[in-house]
Amino acid sequence: MQFLIDNFFALTITGITVGAVYALVALGYTLVYGVLRLINFAHSEVFMYGTFASMWIVMLLGGHAGAGAGQVILWVILMFVAAMIMSGLVAVVLERVAYRPLRKRNAPPLVALISAIGASFVLSELMGLRSKIAAWFGLDKTLGAYVGNSRVNSGLPDIILPQPLFTIGDYSVTNVDIFVIVGAIAMMIVLDQFVRRSRLGRGIRAVAMDAESAALMGVNRDRVIQLTFLVGGVMAGAAAVFYMIRIGITRYDVGFILGVKAFTAAVLGGIGNLRGALLGGFVLGLAENYGSALVGTAWKDVVAFVLLVVILLFRPTGLLGESLGKARA
Template sequence: MHTLISQFWQLTFSGAVQGFIYILISLGYTMVYGVLRMINFANSEIFMVGTFATIVVSRDILGHQPNSGDLHGFTLIYSMLFCLIASMLASGITAVIVELVAYRRLRSRGTNRLAPLISAIGMSIVLSESVSLLTAGRATIAPEMLHKSSLFTVLGANIRVDQLLVFIVAPIMFFGLQRFVNHTRLGKGIRAVSMNEETAKLMGVNLNRVISITFLIGGLMTGAAAFFFETVYEATKFNIGFNIGIAAFTAAVLGGIGNIRGAFVGGLTLGLLETYASAVLGSQWKAITVFVVLVLVLLVRPNGLFGEAIQQSRV
């Protein structure tokens, strides 16, 4: 308890950073759930692919090494941009492939709801095991691009430059996505499908295209989260997606799965709660605290804090 009070602002800041990463990943769950009413089980592996894409690009294409020192100036900016785009694309394309392989055929045949879930589980095993074979199951260290120096201190909290980057860029991406869903033609299509698939089809929405694009956008956001994760933690492994995927899914449910604004609130709440809980109870209990809070929230509000459905994201 003492740690919580004495380092409150420090914890709040790192919790928020963690929360922003969760928000971006949980968009991969929540968008797909909004249009398909199905859990995108492979999203944790889509995240994992993004982390590896970041490392492969910075290490093998740009030639940075874990010990080659920090980057500065122009090199730093273009390296980071390049990695971010690569990570987003890799995750986005993986997500589209997952939709094609695991969902499309089953969806068009209108089967029971569990069959796509199992085939998505199958896809996620395939993805993580392929990467495990390629990396021999070992952890991979990312080259340090951004020196983790503390920039300034606010209310006793050290603001680190990598965390500040997440703190600024992640919300921008989130609000960009929200604008896209609310103000573009494609976004309108996505909202229409999430409201009523049949009617949307009758109104001339190309269902397959909208669903592919939803997966793509979810993947792009998850990929961005993967890049941010690598900037802060600088290591990955074939099974890294598992725990963070569960956390992000919990965040999506906490806010009301299928609801974009809910993902924001859910992710932020979860990130903060996790950080506070590990300060008070010790980090080994943080997962339990999160689940207990989730259960309590669901008991009071069975549809999450903000209720279901993407269409409600219009403010």
């Protein structure tokens, strides 16, 4: 308890930072579940591919520590572009290959769930075997910097060094903390307004509310579902950039635990609710930090899931249980 009291502000800021990443990834789970009632377990790998894309573009451009502000801004912008394109493309291909054929055949939800788990392992192992895949095409030497040591940690060059900006209590808030928190919240606000106010967003809500009635009104269900996966993938790509700037290390299976945490955040906030994903991510990030301070870091994951169970006992629909289809315009 004393450790928590002594480091309260540090635990709070870092918890919010991590929670912001959880929240962005949780949006993908929430969007897909809201439209299809499907738990897309492969969404964690969509995030993972975004981390590699953001790292590779910096490596390609020769990113390094100590560069000028203009270069750093350019690198960060291109990180977002590369990660969003990569994650969005993976998400769309995933929907087209793994889920749409099952939907056309009216496969039961359990089959789709098993397909999602299988797709998760396939995507993860493809990244883990990238060195061998490159060797098959004779590109292992040309792409050695990108595919070498494919099953160990890969690090982002230190293009942004944490610099303290101001102090809260005993914790110095850095530029990285502010960038991740403010950037993630801005992305979530943009998505929330897109879903609530745009024509495409209304299509997503219409299909989430009643797919058959939406089709009768001229809404193309397949296009809306594809758009939903694309938007979720783009959010995962943004989360990947924030994660790499904050953590700086990725690997082929980095999405597994983080994906489980993000899914937990989605359920915690009320899966199917965009604002619930935001709230769930922040609550989970803070709970993990506070819990690890009280009972030790070894119990960090346990604290998160115990919190989930306790909240669902009293709020089975999560903290904000309104579904995507019931969201007001």
